[in-house]
Amino acid sequence: MSRLKNLLYSYVYNPIVENMVMLAEEYYNTQQYAAALSFFLKTADSTQDKNLQYYCLIKCAKCVEIPGNRKHSVMTLYKHCITLLPERPEAYYYLSQLHEWYKDWFDCYLFANIGLQKDEINDEYTKKLSYPGKNGLLVQKALSAWGIGKGQEARGLFQKLLHTEYKNLDAAHKKVVANNAFTLGCGPVEVCHVPYHRGKYNLRYKFSGWEKIEQNWSQVAQDLFVLSVTDGKEKGTYLEIGSGDPFHLNNTMLLETRFGWIGKGIEWNKELVARHTANRKNPVLCINALEVDYEKLLAEIADPVTKIVDYLQLDCEPSAVTYEIMTKIPFDKYRFRAITYEHDYYVDSSFSFREKSRKFLKQKGYILAANDISPEGSCTFEDWWIHPDLVDDKTKEIMVDVDLNTTKNIRDYMYKPYGQ
Amino acid sequence: MLCKTILENGGQLYPLTLDFAKTNGTGIFNPSVYYDEQEDRLYLNIRHCQVTLYHTEASYFESFWGPLHYCHPENDMTLTTTNYFGELDTKTFGYKFISKVDTSKLDVKPIWSFVGLEDCRIVKWNDKIYISGVRRDTTTNGEGRIELSELEIKGSEVKEIARNRLQPPNHSYCEKNWMPIADKEWHYVKWCNPTEVVSVDLETNKAKTEFTGKQFWYPRDFRGGSQVIRLNDDYRFCCVHTVNLFSSEQGRKNAIYRHCFIVWDNDWNLVKHTSEFSFLDAKIEFCAGMTKYKDDFLLTFGFQDNSSYLVKIPQDLMEKICLG
Numbered sequence: 075m076s077r078l079k080n081l082l083y084s085y086v087y088n089p090i091v092e093n094m095v096m097l098a099e100e101y102y103n104t105q106q107y108a109a110a111l112s113f114f115l116k117t118a119d120s121t122q123d124k125n126l127q128y129y130c131l132i133k134c135a136k137c138v139e140i141p142g143n144r145k146h147s148v149m150t151l152y153k154h155c156i157t158l159l160p161e162r163p164e165a166y167y168y169l170s171q172l173h174e175w176y177k178d179w180f181d182c183y184l185f186a187n188i189g190l191q192k193d194e195i196n197d198e199y200t201k202k203l204s205y206p207g208k209n210g211l212l213v214q215k216a217l218s219a220w221g222i223g224k225g226q227e228a229r230g231l232f233q234k235l236l237h238t239e240y241k242n243l244d245a246a247h248k249k250v251v252a253n254n255a256f257t258l259g260c261g262p263v264e265v266c267h268v269p270y271h272r273g274k275y276n277l278r279y280k281f282s283g284w285e286k287i288e289q290n291w292s293q294v295a296q297d298l299f300v301l302s303v304t305d306g307k308e309k310g311t312y313l314e315i316g317s318g319d320p321f322h323l324n325n326t327m328l329l330e331t332r333f334g335w336i337g338k339g340i341e342w343n344k345e346l347v348a349r350h351t352a353n354r355k356n357p358v359l360c361i362n363a364l365e366v367d368y369e370k371l372l373a374e375i376a377d378p379v380t381k382i383v384d385y386l387q388l389d390c391e392p393s394a395v396t397y398e399i400m401t402k403i404p405f406d407k408y409r410f411r412a413i414t415y416e417h418d419y420y421v422d423s424s425f426s427f428r429e430k431s432r433k434f435l436k437q438k439g440y441i442l443a444a445n446d447i448s449p450e451g452s453c454t455f456e457d458w459w460i461h462p463d464l465v466d467d468k469t470k471e472i473m474v475d476v477d478l479n480t481t482k483n484i485r486d487y488m489y490k491p492y493g494q
Numbered sequence: 495m496l497c498k499t500i501l502e503n504g505g506q507l508y509p510l511t512l513d514f515a516k517t518n519g520t521g522i523f524n525p526s527v528y529y530d531e532q533e534d535r536l537y538l539n540i541r542h543c544q545v546t547l548y549h550t551e552a553s554y555f556e557s558f559w560g561p562l563h564y565c566h567p568e569n570d571m572t573l574t575t576t577n578y579f580g581e582l583d584t585k586t587f588g589y590k591f592i593s594k595v596d597t598s599k600l601d602v603k604p605i606w607s608f609v610g611l612e613d614c615r616i617v618k619w620n621d622k623i624y625i626s627g628v629r630r631d632t633t634t635n636g637e638g639r640i641e642l643s644e645l646e647i648k649g650s651e652v653k654e655i656a657r658n659r660l661q662p663p664n665h666s667y668c669e670k671n672w673m674p675i676a677d678k679e680w681h682y683v684k685w686c687n688p689t690e691v692v693s694v695d696l697e698t699n700k701a702k703t704e705f706t707g708k709q710f711w712y713p714r715d716f717r718g719g720s721q722v723i724r725l726n727d728d729y730r731f732c733c734v735h736t737v738n739l740f741s742s743e744q745g746r747k748n749a750i751y752r753h754c755f756i757v758w759d760n761d762w763n764l765v766k767h768t769s770e771f772s773f774l775d776a777k778i779e780f781c782a783g784m785t786k787y788k789d790d791f792l793l794t795f796g797f798q799d800n801s802s803y804l805v806k807i808p809q810d811l812m813e814k815i816c817l818g
Contacts, residue, residue, distance in 0.1 A: 107519030109801035
């Protein structure tokens with residue numbers, strides 16, 4: 075006899091709530107949601123146990139929700155749950171999810187916030203419902219915060235979930251958190267772009283020729299870092315992997331136009347490459363950075379005798395790709411005076427590529443000049459490296475500032491004179 | 495609870511389900527069953543709608559619309575019926591096949607909100623398999639008429655190949671729940687108190703009253719249910735339902751459906767009706783199928799318009815229930 079038939083017989087012989095709810099569960103587990111609703115609702119109507127009623131009504135809501143597009147029926151059931159036991163958090167979570175589905179962001183945010191005020195409960199019903207706990211509510215809050223215009227709050231919550239709760243999340247929530255943290259990045263341009271303007275900021279190191287810089291283009295002064303460690307070198311060389319826009323947040327625009335650097339870029343986006351071609355002197359190649367013959371390319375850029383290139387930019391997404399590209403570069407044949415490496419630790423759900431890249435570059439003989447650069451003090455996304463044999467000791471003393479326990483706000487590192 | 499009595503006396507109960515892929519998890523109900531002795535095939539029809547019935551029987555947890563309502567898709571307020579027709583294995587009562595009835599040959603655009611052929615009963619007349627139910631989608635005011643749909647069954651494909659819309663002897667707004675008489679071709683029991691037997695002519699699509707019995711007092715109407723079949727050589731019988739429609743204090747509709755068996759002699763004198771019962775202790779249940787299978791009766795019913803069941807009842811038990 076099938077399990078369903080067995081449970082049906084148990085109900086017929088003894089129609090008590092325990093048998094009703096087991097029959098309901100079996101119907102639910104076999105995707106017979108209408109039948110399941112009838113028996114869950116009958117159980118809720120028949121018992122005095124409020125926790126069981128609460129559980130059954132949530133299951134009823136699911137039975138109506140799964141066929142889709144029955145928002146008001148579902149909402150009413152969750153509201154019954156809240157009326158029954160307002161201190162339980164689950165119904166707030168599911169209501170928040172329901173409003174998320176319909177993009178009612180204010181209600182989504184409201185119910186997530188109320189749910190977060192409730193104490194965690196770990197009983198048989200939370201387990202049977204697979205209720206994800208406070209982290210589920212935090213995900214709802216983060217998603218809806220974005221929807222109601224609280225972008226920085228959303229970013230902060232996703233970052234917090236990624237860096238403090240990730241291992242405790244279920245697979246579905248992990249995906250949501252990782253994707254959203256990555257997509258939202260560290261913020262709008264006014265947050266993540268910290269441009270230099272002469273008169274507004276001082277420089278950590280006043281390298282040769284600094285006076286001719288009115289403004290820069292890099293996101294967080296990568297161009298100024300390169301000029302600092304090369305002491306304002308004229309006619310330097312670079313390889314720019316992940317060129318991006320030729321102007322906005324670009325690390326080589328200043329080098330090319332004010333200091334006469336030559337070099338090559340690599341960019342996958344055809345439109346951006348076209349903009350480069352139209353507006354910049356140095357070329358950008360439209361190719362997949364994973365498929366480049368770097369030995370051949372570097373031979374065209376590097377000093378033919380010393381095999382030195384002054385600057386290497388590694389900036390692709392996601393973290394795993396940037397790392398893989400780095401492993402394809404012939405570091406044993408070519409040396410780079412300065413490297414800016416984007417590990418994107420703040421959105422790397424594997425939490426591994428920052429450490430891998432550090433180990434790799436140390437093995438290649440480079441030293442960290444500045445770790446965990448961030449535009450605002452929390453979104454750590456780059457490490458900056460120098461080759462110790464290619465940077466003089468005085469510059470190293472000024473520019474090397476490493477504290478692996480601290481995220482470095484670019485303003486504190488680059489825009490305050492050394493020693494202050 | 496009738497099913498408990500049946501199980502305690504040698505009967506069997508079988509849940510009938512359809513895959514989620516067919517139903518999207520919404521209600522399957524009011525099944526009908528028919529045993530074709532000539533072909534040794536046991537047929538089943540199940541009604542599926544794109545809704546789930548919400549009925550808080552104790553009224554503790556009313557929906558936004560009251561204690562009883564259909565949870566519709568919010569962009570589709572129709573009650574759209576699809577019929578699934580199949581064959582059951584006579585040993586296990588599992589499906590040999592179950593397929594959506596292909597009505598495409600005869601479909602016309604529905605113009606009322608109750609769409610499709612509802613609460614079909616299966617019958618075999620003149621060596622043809624029919625499903626007979628009510629259709630209300632052909633006029634803008636929802637006029638209900640019994641239709642007789644001829645099915646062609648090829649392998650697991652089931653097609654509706656002919657459709658007759660039957661006009662009642664006297665004009666009415668809505669005819670429903672006519673009960674085909676399995677052993678009397680082209681005849682239905684149209685009403686039970688007083689008993690009204692009608693014959694139908696598929697040439698004219700008209701029904702003609704052949705017999706009208708005496709009316710007796712009963713607090714509720716006996717409304718049509720299963721097919722009318724032979725209980726034994728002396729009696730025919732069927733399973734009918736009663737409805738207590740009422741409103742809450744706030745004027746929100748509610749209902750209790752109960753069933754009973756009705757027994758006629760060979761002259762259509764109503765000789766017995768049982769007391770009212772529920773099958774599985776729900777307040778909304780509906781029986782649309784009953785057939786004789788060897789030494790048992792098979793009866794099919796819907797529970798809360800959400801699920802379906804088949805119950806096997808030994809002949810002697812059925813006679814005891816019906817005749818005392």
